[in-house]
Amino acid sequence: MTDSEPDHGYGLAGRTVVVIGASAGIGLETARQVRADGGRLVLVGRNPERLRQAALELDPVGTAAFDATDTDRLQQFFQDLPGPVDHVLVTAGGPSYMPLESMDLADARRAFDERLGLTLGIALYSREKIRAGGTLLFIGGTGGRRPGVGMAVASAATAALPALVANLALEMAPVRVNLIAAGFVDTPLSASLLGEGLDARREKLRTTLPIRRVVGPADVAALAVHITCNGALTGATYDIDGGQQLLSH
Numbered sequence: 137m138t139d140s141e142p143d144h145g146y147g148l149a150g151r152t153v154v155v156i157g158a159s160a161g162i163g164l165e166t167a168r169q170v171r172a173d174g175g176r177l178v179l180v181g182r183n184p185e186r187l188r189q190a191a192l193e194l195d196p197v198g199t200a201a202f203d204a205t206d207t208d209r210l211q212q213f214f215q216d217l218p219g220p221v222d223h224v225l226v227t228a229g230g231p232s233y234m235p236l237e238s239m240d241l242a243d244a245r246r247a248f249d250e251r252l253g254l255t256l257g258i259a260l261y262s263r264e265k266i267r268a269g270g271t272l273l274f275i276g277g278t279g280g281r282r283p284g285v286g287m288a289v290a291s292a293a294t295a296a297l298p299a300l301v302a303n304l305a306l307e308m309a310p311v312r313v314n315l316i317a318a319g320f321v322d323t324p325l326s327a328s329l330l331g332e333g334l335d336a337r338r339e340k341l342r343t344t345l346p347i348r349r350v351v352g353p354a355d356v357a358a359l360a361v362h363i364t365c366n367g368a369l370t371g372a373t374y375d376i377d378g379g380q381q382l383l384s385h
Contacts, residue, residue: 146365149174152197153364154217156204156258157227159186161323162275165353166225166360167194173361178221180204180213182228204228205250207257214261223271223364224262228254232293235286244289251293252300259304259313268310271364274301275356278317278377298373305371312370314363319377322350346379 153170157163159181167177167190177196181187184201191199202209204226232247234240255274266272280287280294297315305313320326320341327334341350359376363369375381 146367147173148223148361148365150176151222152176152178152220154178154180154221154224154262155227156180156225157275159183159190161227161325162318162321162353162356162360163225163227164190166227166357167196169354169357169361171195178217180228204258205254207253210254210257211261214265217265220265220267221270222267223273224258224266225271225273225275225360225364226255226258227275232289233286234289236288239288247289248293252296255297255300255304259308263308263311266308266311269367270311272304272308272311272313273360273363274313274315275360276315276317276373278319278375278381281381301373302371309370312367314369314371315373316356316359316363317373317375317377318356319351319375319380321356322352341378341380344383346382349378351376351378 148170153175155163155167155170155177158167158177158179163181167179171177171194177194178198178200179187179190179194179196180200180202181190182201182203187199187201200213202213204210232244232251234244234247259272262272274297276297277294280290283291298317301313301315320337322338330337338350342348356376359374363374
């Protein structure tokens, strides 16, 4: 297979996978599953110490510590990759909750740019580096699908990402572009957002979700690996929320 020929193979053995947001949560767990499947890793994270710890565990072929929302640094990162890669997974970024009465417009614009601009930037700068048939996979969320006070920015970004990914799948073909929309996932980010309310949220989900447990990073990572390996999937959004959207509230 040459770099220009689509890759229809399954599995990650011998494949190079770039994980952006690899030092914690879903990104770290996905990197673990990629490594367990025999893949080669390039780890990117903005926290140098956490990235170092991840590298000690996973033995990547390369690491880079920077904030992915830094456009110049992001572009340079992809330019500096020594050769083509097979897959790029992006878990960087998080939801932005901003009630209108206390909203700062500059912060709102920054949140849009960090979510949608980051998605476009990674597509733009990675397009010459991903092998034909490889994957660009983004992680988003489902929480913004329901309107609520403080949800204007998060909801708009949530609605925009599937359309953006579908269009990128056409423009980047035969590279495949997909989106995972996750509900609540028990990660350090969730803990930081909920604070003292974390345990109550976990207990409520355990008793109300159809799966009767909380979705964890390993669940999302398993889906990410499947989407990455399945060469027929592109332009789609895949929900993983334990059935949370089936509930009335």
